[in-house]
Amino acid sequence: MAILIVGSVALDTIEANNKKIKDALGGSAMYSAMSASYFTKTSVVAIVGNDFPCKYIHLLNHHKIDTSGLAVSAGKTFRWMGKYSCNLNQAKTINTKLNVFLDFAPVLSTEHKNSKYLFLANVDPDIQNNVLNLVKKPKLVVLDTMNLWISTKLSKLKSVLKRVDLLLINEDEAKQLSKENNIIKSAKVITKMGPEILVIKRGEFGAMLFHKDNIFSIPSYPLESVEDTTGAGDTFAGGFIGYLSSCNKLTFETLKKAMVYGSIMASFNVESFSLERLSSLTKKEITNRFKMFKKFTEF
């Protein structure tokens, strides 16, 4: 089943490991769409400025990502500038220029409105709510959010939460949202807010899945070299929902495998800057890493 992703497109300038890249492809919609594209037909709804390099559109289309929902607006593309020091888990934002992203008001085609799998990547909860009003009968709605919206738009965020099936969130954000310090207690509070399924991402320490009384916990894929962790969460989300939609079956078993695929896709992503590694994968590499993941964790 095809999936629709609504999120941001950015041109990122990133410093990590004494290397620097400038105006590289980034944003939640890009990481998640590229990741999902290995599993299923993927459409993006997002906004870019007229300075957005054509080569990136070509890259998306080369991966058969439907860019008919990518609005090109007069003005500049969203820019993010970040720096990682020793701790590769946390970027320090040096500069954010929203530019045309300030005017993001998603318009959905008839085809997009009929999407069965919807990923509302991290954007303003008002926009997420608006998109939910447009999509007709989605089978699975997955939401991501961030600390900013928990702090500044909590009631709006809570109204979206009531309408989604699954929330993907970082551990710190889960604790902030639930006001609980224990991850399981957090999960109980959050699932009462609406989403029946919850995925808590723990960066290099893995991820946990909560569904009714079931818990599933995985470590991250062990990596000897990590270049740049930007977009790891979005890449996880893309692999996760991409795999689920390719199964078109929502059980605890498929959710567990989706967690592993999400984790694997994120592990590829952090091995290079921007979408370099993520956009040049083969299905065989993904399958092999899935097998290795099993080997690393099975007893």
Add this chain to the structure above:
Amino acid sequence: MAILIVGSVALDTIEANNKKIKDALGGSAMYSAMSASYFTKTSVVAIVGNDFPCKYIHLLNHHKIDTSGLAVSAGKTFRWMGKYSCNLNQAKTINTKLNVFLDFAPVLSTEHKNSKYLFLANVDPDIQNNVLNLVKKPKLVVLDTMNLWISTKLSKLKSVLKRVDLLLINEDEAKQLSKENNIIKSAKVITKMGPEILVIKRGEFGAMLFHKDNIFSIPSYPLESVEDTTGAGDTFAGGFIGYLSSCNKLTFETLKKAMVYGSIMASFNVESFSLERLSSLTKKEITNRFKMFKKFTEF
């Protein structure tokens, strides 16, 4: 196969979760021995003062732990006072009084010298080296250490490392010892220092096992309530080596299961202060948690 544990015995005063206990049984030898006792015959070599409560000796003997190597010296037992604030992973030491532990010079009986499984819990590397000189033909020597010895007695510690089969160490300490920031790179550096097998403990985030080119990674057992994390690493070690000695077979398969048993024992331990929970377990509870661990991680 029986195991011999050489380590510390302390009377701990601990504040955590707005509760406080005073002069409770603690120390690396106590946590690890109690944990190991569920798997195999366990002997301890340690030192206490003549103020050491008899009830603790009875508790150990009740668990069939051989205390013939527990020297009772004139003076006071080692005291440790610690406090946990929000972060239950890290205690703040308020006070340490080594007392009779300052004079700890292990004497081993003939039976202890013939031990096949030896756990050198965290004590001064000089003492660990001395014990190794006494034990005749151990089948497996497991070592634990801490940041203090890495900072102050590195060359002595390195000389012990050359003589052990397996090192159990925290992630931060592994990074400190290896001068590497990546856990896999750390493991490569440390295994070159001597121990063929390495276990890196990651607290609430699980643990990793490295053996030749094999890697095994587990999350921690999910717990809704954590009371006191004191002794979690030692409890892990006890369950780990206890299980291994009960198999008396050293393969990657038995090492992986030992990791899970170590993790499970630690999960029981942190559910209460001191050795309360750990000393009142049934084998059925351990087996059930092993099954649950499989359920939480299998896909």
